[in-house]
Amino acid sequence: MTRILRQGYLALIYLFLYIPIGVxxxxxxxxxRYTHQWTGWSLKWYESxxxxxxxxxxxxxxxxxxxxAATLATMIGTLTAVGLYRYRFRGKQALTSLLFVVMMSPDIxxxxxxxxxxxxxxxxxxxxxxxxxxxxxxxxxxxITVYSRLRGFNPHLIDAAKDLGASEFQAFWRVIxxxxxxxxxxxxxxxxxxxxxxxxxxxFVTGPGFEILPLKIYSMVRLGVKPEVNALATVxxxxxxxxxITSQLLLKEKR
Amino acid sequence: xxxxxxxxSLSILLISVWLVLFVLIPNLMxxxxxxxxxxxxxxxxxxxxxxxxxxxxxxxxxxVFLHSLWMAVVTTLLCLxxxxxxxxxxxxxxxxxxxxxxxxxIIPFWTNSLIRTYAIKVILGTKGLLNTVxxxxxxxxxxxxxxxxxxxxxxxxxxxxxxxxxxPLFAVLEKIDPNLNEAAADLGANAWKRxxxxxxxxxxxxxxxxxxxxxxxxxxxxxxxxxxxxxxNLVVGNIIKSQFLDARDWPFGSAAxxxxxxxxxxxxxxxxxxxxxQNRELIDR
Amino acid sequence: xxxxxxxxxQLRDIQKSFGSRTVLDHVSLDIYNGEFLxxxxxxxxxxxxILRLIAGFEYPDGGEILLNGRPLSHAPPxxxxxxxxxxxxALFPHMSVFDNVAFGLKMKRLGKxxxxxxxxxxxxxVRLQDYATRRPTQLSGGQQQRVALARAAVNEPAxxxxxESLSALDFKLRKQMQMELKALQxxxxxxxxFVTHDQEEALSMSxxxxxxxxxxxxxxxxxxxxxxxxxxxxxxxxxxxxxxxEGRILRRLDERYVEAEVEGLVCPLLVKQPLTDxxxxxxxxxxxxLRVYELHEPHQLEFWFDGQVIERNYKGMTLESxxxxxxxxxxIASEFFDENDPDFDYTPGEKxxxxxxxxxxxxxxxx
Numbered sequence: 025m026t027r028i029l030r031q032g033y034l035a036l037i038y039l040f041l042y043i044p045i046g047v048x049x050x051x052x053x054x055x056x057r058y059t060h061q062w063t064g065w066s067l068k069w070y071e072s073x074x075x076x077x078x079x080x081x082x083x084x085x086x087x088x089x090x091x092x093a094a095t096l097a098t099m100i101g102t103l104t105a106v107g108l109y110r111y112r113f114r115g116k117q118a119l120t121s122l123l124f125v126v127m128m129s130p131d132i133x134x135x136x137x138x139x140x141x142x143x144x145x146x147x148x149x150x151x152x153x154x155x156x157x158x159x160x161x162x163x164x165x166x167x168i169t170v171y172s173r174l175r176g177f178n179p180h181l182i183d184a185a186k187d188l189g190a191s192e193f194q195a196f197w198r199v200i201x202x203x204x205x206x207x208x209x210x211x212x213x214x215x216x217x218x219x220x221x222x223x224x225x226x227x228f229v230t231g232p233g234f235e236i237l238p239l240k241i242y243s244m245v246r247l248g249v250k251p252e253v254n255a256l257a258t259v260x261x262x263x264x265x266x267x268x269i270t271s272q273l274l275l276k277e278k279r
Numbered sequence: 280x281x282x283x284x285x286x287x288s289l290s291i292l293l294i295s296v297w298l299v300l301f302v303l304i305p306n307l308m309x310x311x312x313x314x315x316x317x318x319x320x321x322x323x324x325x326x327x328x329x330x331x332x333x334x335x336x337x338x339x340x341x342x343v344f345l346h347s348l349w350m351a352v353v354t355t356l357l358c359l360x361x362x363x364x365x366x367x368x369x370x371x372x373x374x375x376x377x378x379x380x381x382x383x384x385i386i387p388f389w390t391n392s393l394i395r396t397y398a399i400k401v402i403l404g405t406k407g408l409l410n411t412v413x414x415x416x417x418x419x420x421x422x423x424x425x426x427x428x429x430x431x432x433x434x435x436x437x438x439x440x441x442x443x444x445x446x447p448l449f450a451v452l453e454k455i456d457p458n459l460n461e462a463a464a465d466l467g468a469n470a471w472k473r474x475x476x477x478x479x480x481x482x483x484x485x486x487x488x489x490x491x492x493x494x495x496x497x498x499x500x501x502x503x504x505x506x507x508x509x510x511x512n513l514v515v516g517n518i519i520k521s522q523f524l525d526a527r528d529w530p531f532g533s534a535a536x537x538x539x540x541x542x543x544x545x546x547x548x549x550x551x552x553x554x555x556x557q558n559r560e561l562i563d564r
Numbered sequence: 565x566x567x568x569x570x571x572x573x574q575l576r577d578i579q580k581s582f583g584s585r586t587v588l589d590h591v592s593l594d595i596y597n598g599e600f601l602x603x604x605x606x607x608x609x610x611x612x613x614i615l616r617l618i619a620g621f622e623y624p625d626g627g628e629i630l631l632n633g634r635p636l637s638h639a640p641p642x643x644x645x646x647x648x649x650x651x652x653x654a655l656f657p658h659m660s661v662f663d664n665v666a667f668g669l670k671m672k673r674l675g676k677x678x679x680x681x682x683x684x685x686x687x688x689x690v691r692l693q694d695y696a697t698r699r700p701t702q703l704s705g706g707q708q709q710r711v712a713l714a715r716a717a718v719n720e721p722a723x724x725x726x727x728e729s730l731s732a733l734d735f736k737l738r739k740q741m742q743m744e745l746k747a748l749q750x751x752x753x754x755x756x757x758f759v760t761h762d763q764e765e766a767l768s769m770s771x772x773x774x775x776x777x778x779x780x781x782x783x784x785x786x787x788x789x790x791x792x793x794x795x796x797x798x799x800x801x802x803x804x805x806x807x808x809x810e811g812r813i814l815r816r817l818d819e820r821y822v823e824a825e826v827e828g829l830v831c832p833l834l835v836k837q838p839l840t841d842x843x844x845x846x847x848x849x850x851x852x853x854l855r856v857y858e859l860h861e862p863h864q865l866e867f868w869f870d871g872q873v874i875e876r877n878y879k880g881m882t883l884e885s886x887x888x889x890x891x892x893x894x895x896i897a898s899e900f901f902d903e904n905d906p907d908f909d910y911t912p913g914e915k916x917x918x919x920x921x922x923x924x925x926x927x928x929x930x931x
Contacts, residue, residue: 041441130496
């Protein structure tokens with residue numbers, strides 16, 4: 025009985041989380057352009073999406089920033105986690121505090137501060153400013169994920185590698201990185217997710233020359249969103265789902 | 280030795296430079312900006328003033344601040360209420376399921392939150408999905424006014440921020456040693472008492488962390504109120520955004536931002552104190 | 565130790581502290597080529613720190629470490645011809661047994677064939693040749709221990725360090741591994757430095773034992789010297805069971821003997837050190853040095869206490885009795901069972917005579 029209640033509750037929350045996405049998917053097949061009437065099944069919005077290069081470009085830009093930002097944030101973050109784990113140095117406390125500040129500051133605060141910085145330094149708002157901003161807000165999450173994994177190690181493993189003649193770099197590549205791999209992967213995934221989901225920071229630090237999906241849609245919301253957006257959301261959702269399922273299957277096979 | 284130093288310097292230098300350049304300096308800039316004077320053409324003038332902070336107490340802004348805080352608090356409580364049982368059940372699920380269950384919480388994030396907010400608008404609109412369904416079922420006779428209300432904003436915030444409550448709660452709940460519950464049972468505590476005396480106190484750091492991760496962003500998510508709230512349900516983020524992008528009053532926007540940061544810092548400090556006290560209590564006992 | 569004593573590694577006046585806590589206080593120690601040396605002491609005595617200093621994980625605050633006469637103090641661990649078997653083995657969980665053992669050779673960039681040959685050779689030596697492709701987590705504790713040993717030994721280090729390497733194993737396995745370790749050490753001819761807090765392990769395996777206490781060396785000697793001639797009460801107490809009787813010298817009888825009063829009993833004692841009359845002494849008697857006789861039994865004791873058995877513990881091979889002396893002091897005596905004496909046992913409360921075999925006592929002053 026309690027088991028059914030538990031599962032029922034879990035199902036309800038998942039329903040809550042997925043209903044809006046379900047709605048998008050449903051209306052992407054609606055023949056009508058209005059969301060309050062259902063006039064029949066149709067694929068016409070997918071056709072018009074295929075011709076809407078601006079929308080597709082924005083989506084590709086979003087993905088590009090997410091992949092590059094996640095990758096760079098993961099590299100810097102992993103190195104940072106290893107540095108915090110391996111070495112004692114002056115200013116370590118200040119450094120971890122700054123990371124904590126980044127993690128906890130409201131997006132809007134980070135957004136305007138970076139905007140002020142970019143304008144002051146004369147950095148044009150576009151791909152690079154966006155990338156820097158995204159890397160910055162992803163960093164602390166990678167550091168925390170990887171660091172907590174390192175903390176879980178037998179501390180003698182690195183000693184053992186050095187004892188057997190490994191240099192600091194060799195110990196890093198052959199022992200630390202492979203052992204932290206699950207956490208590094210998780211850090212990447214988290215960064216990728218945060219970057220894709222972001223609205224507020226992107227809103228301030230990108231310019232007209234580099235449009236990404238959320239901002240494109242933001243400008244459309246007031247004028248009325250075309251169902252092409254539903255189609256696009258559906259396509260992206262399906263792609264991510266396929267990726268998740270294949271990765272899960274691959275992982276299972278590996279085991 | 281030198282090689283060790285190279286990896287060491289690389290790792291420390293890279294992050295230090297990054298954080299100083301893209302976190303410390305920008306935040307200091309905002310701090311300084313907040314006490315400068317507005318200038319139509321240059322954004323700001325080097326003339327010190329406290330006026331920006333005084334203006335925050337203008338009833339117009341004060342009212343937005345308090346209303347935003349109110350909506351954020353309600354959102355936080357709602358998230359806590361929804362997320363606690365959820366995280367608790369997931370933490371007790373068989374281990375091989377847990378990762379998948381958590382992944383399912385994260386997947387919606389891959390559809391940008393703005394798109395999902397738009398989807399909520401579609402659901403809540405006067406001619407939206409919910410009203411249509413309710414009318415069809417004959418449960419209501421005239422469409423409910425759902426969109427552009429406080430409820431819509433709180434619902435949107437709850438929807439978008441719920442996972443930020445779930446994840447920290449799960450993290451602490453998963454770590455609680457099941458032996459503790461068994462020990463409590465052994466000592467005569469029933470399920471209800473075990474929950475209140477063991478699980479809840481031990482999960483408190485997660486409750487606080489999750490609450491902060493919901494409350495703070497809820498003050499800033501201007502696009503939710505833009506899309507779902509209408510002119511009467513603004514959040515602090517709307518003020519800051521409009522000062523920076525529309526009114527071009529950077530100093531005032533900065534002052535609002537600094538105030539937000541101070542509120543955040545105070546809460547973090549409280550969190551730090553509570554979690555430290557909790558640790559001490561755990562050690563002392 | 566049949567070979568001439570040739571010094572392999574020297575610790576000279578080593579100091580080390582962590583923060584305000586002094587861990588090693590001017591420690592000097594010579595380690596001879598080919599020996600099995602054990603560092604023995606309770607946790608926190610600095611024995612593991614010595615090991616980590618030799619391995620290169622820590623650097624001394626003062627003093628010098630010499631390997632074959634050349635200073636080593638500041639070389640990083642990867643540049644020292646010294647390998648370690650860690651306490652919990654520290655096997656790389658993401659590598660197979662083969663890759664674990666091959667790790668050190670790969671770091672030296674040896675050829676594939678040579679690596680393969682040497683790894684398999686060592687794995688065969690520890691009887692794990694069939695487990696090369698397994699992951700460490702798929703092995704039992706004893707097997708993991710042997711992989712750790714193979715991983716260190718394959719590099720043919722000048723010195724092999726073992727940090728409490730047997731403490732994670734259960735009793736029977738530990739006994740077996742002690743023997744294997746000793747045999748392996750003889751076969752490889754490598755110098756072993758072994759750290760343990762288990763005195764029995766130290767005595768049974770080592771050529772020499774170094775007893776440590778709070779950052780300094782209390783005594784260095786062969787297991788036999790440590791056990792039979794402990795230099796201090798601390799060593800006597802730490803190594804083996806012991807009875808410490810309090811006494812005082814009454815007068816010197818000749819060069820070797822004094823007359824003394826021990827726990828109320830006046831008796832002659834073997835005392836070579838020059839001690840003045842009246843000075844307080846401690847008399848160390850191992851439980852097996854004591855002899856217990858029932859009152860009606862014939863005995864060869866020249867002097868004895870009239871005691872009372874208050875407890876007796878059956879120990880398999882031996883019988884251990886707790887005996888209260890007339891002045892209230894309790895001592896422990898341990899005797900082998902006598903096949904010819906079926907009644908060999910005491911009842912608690914029984915009055916007995918208890919004394920020791922003359923000249924087996926060891927007299928010490930307070931430290």
